[in-house]
Amino acid sequence: MxxxxxxxxxxxxxxxxxxxxxxxxxxxxxxxxxxxxxxxxxxxxxxxxxxxxxxxxxxxxxxxxxxxxxxxxxxxxxxxxxxxxxxxxxxxxxxxxxxxxxxxxxxxxxxxxxxxxxxxxxxxxxxxxxxxxxxxxxxxxxxxxxxxxxxxxxxxxxxxxxxxxxxxxxxxxxxxxxxxxxxxxxxxxxxxxxxxxxxxxxxxxxxxxxxxAPRLPGVAELAPNSAEAGVLAALEHNYRRLLDYDPRVRGDEWDSVHQMRIATRELRSHLETFDGVMDGEIYRGTARGLRELASVLGVARDAEVVAERFRELTSDGEPEVMAPEAAAALVDSVHADYRDAHARVVEYLNSPDYLRLLGELEDLLADPPFRGDVGAKKNRGATDPAAEVLLDHLGRAYRKLLARHDHAMSVWEDPSVPLREREENIHRIRKAAKKLRYSAEAVGAATGLRTKHLYKACSRMQSVLGDFQDAVTSRDMLLAKAEQARAEGGADTFLHGLLYQREMSNGEQALAGYRKTMDSVVDAYSELDNQRRKARRKAEGKSGKSGKSGKKEGKRKH
Structure with missing residues (x-):
């Protein structure tokens, strides 16, 4: 058939x-x-x-x-x-x-x-x-x-x-x-x-x-201007994206794995950001399920990225230096890795764990487990308890990014620290920037604060560090493929070494723009922090002084 x-x-x-x-x-x-x-x-x-x-x-x-x-x-x-x-x-x-x-x-x-x-x-x-x-x-x-x-x-x-x-x-x-x-x-x-x-x-x-006919669970109706309504809207947006990309991933449409992984990560990050506004074991179990889904998608996405990088790296080589047969075999090998990883993704999408995760997300939207002490308010504002919880999460995400940046930069040029460890420090900065970006998006949706500049600054940082990480991932794959080639009969690995050095150079070039993006994130967060304090003073009916407005995040240049 x-x-x-x-x-x-x-x-x-x-x-x-x-x-x-x-x-x-x-x-x-x-x-x-x-x-x-x-x-x-x-x-x-x-x-x-x-x-x-x-x-x-x-x-x-x-x-x-x-x-x-x-x-x-x-x-x-x-x-x-x-x-x-x-x-x-x-x-x-x-x-x-x-x-x-x-x-x-x-x-x-x-x-x-x-x-x-x-x-x-x-x-x-x-x-x-x-x-x-x-x-x-x-x-x-x-x-x-x-x-x-x-x-x-x-x-x-x-x-x-x-x-x-x-x-x-x-x-x-x-x-x-x-x-x-x-x-x-x-x-x-x-x-x-x-x-x-x-x-x-x-x-x-x-x-x-x-x-x-019985109705679908739907999405809970909340006070339209409350932080809780913003929380639910952010979750629903990425849940719909997850459903939209599911059949595309199964059909192996171009970029579908990447987009479904983004939706999954944003959902998971939002659940972490909203922890304290929402509560319960099922809520945290849903976050764990999203982590597992992101992991399965990540293996396929990494293979997809590397296959494309290998194709580009070998497309303009001199035949006497980069043998076409060896280049084609290397690219085909990684494409095979992707096909295997994609098959595992589809298998997971048919698993009871994944179907249960979708049910949990549907139930969460229909009956959100909001904590009683952060009940919906009629008006947005910095005094809304739910908004305060979200802003605290945002502040913690920002401070984590600063701490990871300080540590990574303090050892980046220290040859006594293994290269693998130094590169992992950079990768941890990228993950912190991603978390801050998702938190900024969620806080903007839930509180009405203008977080667009912070979101965009984090996005630019992610792009720079993403290019760096892609080069690192490619190098790791080249090492693995070289080892595989030797184990299978001592094949010539000159091509692997040549491409490895190219990716070292590509990574260094990508990282050159990092510090500028860090300055942009600091400026954007400082702008948001000022906006937050003004909103609080307005809500408290004060002027000219901050009162109990909280600690101001200092501006830093890096």
């Missing part, structure tokens, strides 16, 4: 039973109707009991009849919909068992919940193939006579007629295709058709019965 993917671009129109189909060659770009056929289609749609797929604009069905019988999953996409097809089998169990290749892209949504029939749609389809001036198929026109049953409690039988025009693969996503759809809309409108008010046949089939 095979699973195939298509990109679907179509428009739907509601029409009365007695509406006549117009001359389809009146559509711009359509020169002929190649053939017309009538198909009897029958589809059963599946979802969880609380309609997680339907509410996410995803449909999953098993269709018989017509030219594309099989299992179909339709997912939202840019400018259209992704459509996955999976073949039917002769097995009787096929009618009740959704194929795994169609569940994987929606696993983060349905998790391990059972998928049950929710609707049946029968359709007498009059299908016409439309061609352009060159005889190329440009679109399909379907005149559908539909009878549907909602299988939800309180569901009913409905009938309707609709027209669909779907672009061919050659036209989907093109200007000519967009013009064709626009022209068809005008022609069909003149014939008495209206744009369909329902996004899919499934939604039309469910009708009002969808309102009686």
């Amino acid at each position: 095979s699973t195939r993917e298509f990109f679907e671009v179509e428009a739907k129109f509601a029409v009365a039973d007695d509406t006549e189909v117009p001359d389809l060659t009146g559509v711009s770009g359509v020169e002929g109707v190649a053939d017309t056929a009538v198909h009897e289609l029958s589809a059963v749609y599946y979802d969880t009991g609380d309609l997680r797929l339907t509410r996410s604009r995803i449909t999953l069905r098993r269709r018989t009849g017509g030219t594309d019988a099989g299992w179909h999953a339709k997912l939202p996409g840019d400018g259209g919909r992704r459509e996955l097809h999976h073949d039917l089998t002769d097995d009787d169990a096929d009618a009740n068992t959704v194929p795994e290749p169609l569940i994987d892209p929606v696993r983060a949504i349905v998790r391990d919940l059972p998928l049950i029939p929710i609707a049946r749609v029968d359709n007498e389809r009059h299908e016409s193939t439309l061609t352009d001036a060159g005889g190329t198929v440009c679109a399909e026109f379907c005149d559908d006579h539909v009878t549907a049953w909602s299988l939800l409690p309180g569901g009913d039988r409905t009938t309707w007629r609709e027209w669909e025009i779907e672009l061919s693969d050659d036209y989907a996503g093109t200007d000519a295709g967009a013009q064709l759809i626009e022209s068809a809309t005008e022609l069909f409108g003149a014939a008495g058709a209206d744009p369909s008010g329902s996004p899919s046949k499934l939604v039309a089939a469910l009708g009002d019965s969808i309102d009686d």
Whole structure:
């Protein structure tokens, strides 16, 4: 059996039973109707009991009849919909068992919940193939006579007629295709058709019965201007990003592992920043689950970065110095490492631990474990207890960054300290900058303080130190590959040594801009600290003196 993917671009129109189909060659770009056929289609749609797929604009069905019988999953996409097809089998169990290749892209949504029939749609389809001036198929026109049953409690039988025009693969996503759809809309409108008010046949089939289905947990409603509402908004944003990138990682889309890892790390950092505003063992267990997910994604991400660096490092070498065969073998070896690591990521994304983590995050958003002594306030401000907790976390994150910087710089040029230890000190600065950046973002969202300058300063520092760390990671991989080559038969490792020295130089160049970024972080935090004290004085009704405004962080230049 095979699973195939298509990109679907179509428009739907509601029409009365007695509406006549117009001359389809009146559509711009359509020169002929190649053939017309009538198909009897029958589809059963599946979802969880609380309609997680339907509410996410995803449909999953098993269709018989017509030219594309099989299992179909339709997912939202840019400018259209992704459509996955999976073949039917002769097995009787096929009618009740959704194929795994169609569940994987929606696993983060349905998790391990059972998928049950929710609707049946029968359709007498009059299908016409439309061609352009060159005889190329440009679109399909379907005149559908539909009878549907909602299988939800309180569901009913409905009938309707609709027209669909779907672009061919050659036209989907093109200007000519967009013009064709626009022209068809005008022609069909003149014939008495209206744009369909329902996004899919499934939604039309469910009708009002969808309102009686169990609701998803949703997100807790809090006082809109409270720090707690900001906390929840920050968590929800990255939770949605996690769900969004899950199917992309499974499909190995470019940069998806990186983006899912960022969302995971931000979520984990936010949970750490919000510790004290939220509480409980489940809360801390969720943070541990995010750490494990980030670790699994990190192995694949490191291999992905190194593979790209090796490709670039070997792309412009002199053949007499850098043998093409050896360079290709080295790059292929790291690509193989990435494929293995990606397979482990997908395995983890199907694990009970990961699915439980998603459930914990969903529950946390629906019923956030806020501490009673930091209850929601009606107005933002520095006197909000929750805001004070968040700002204290931010201050600690800043002081940790300063301490790590001081230690790293004090030994950076000391040859008595092993290079590995000195480089690890720099890596620890980067992790502290990342934590401060995420904390700044969360505090800004939760308190209304302007943290953008600090966030951007930390981001620039991360970029500089990230380039440095990528060079270090690449060198580590080169050492490992050289050792592997020797162990497998004493292969020439000259290339490994040559690239190792290049990466030493690349790391030094990256680190040259570090101190400037540190000064920017200090300036940005000082600016934020002043802003915080002013907000507190205003909230306390004072002027001209700070009162109990807390210790001022001193400005330093490095």
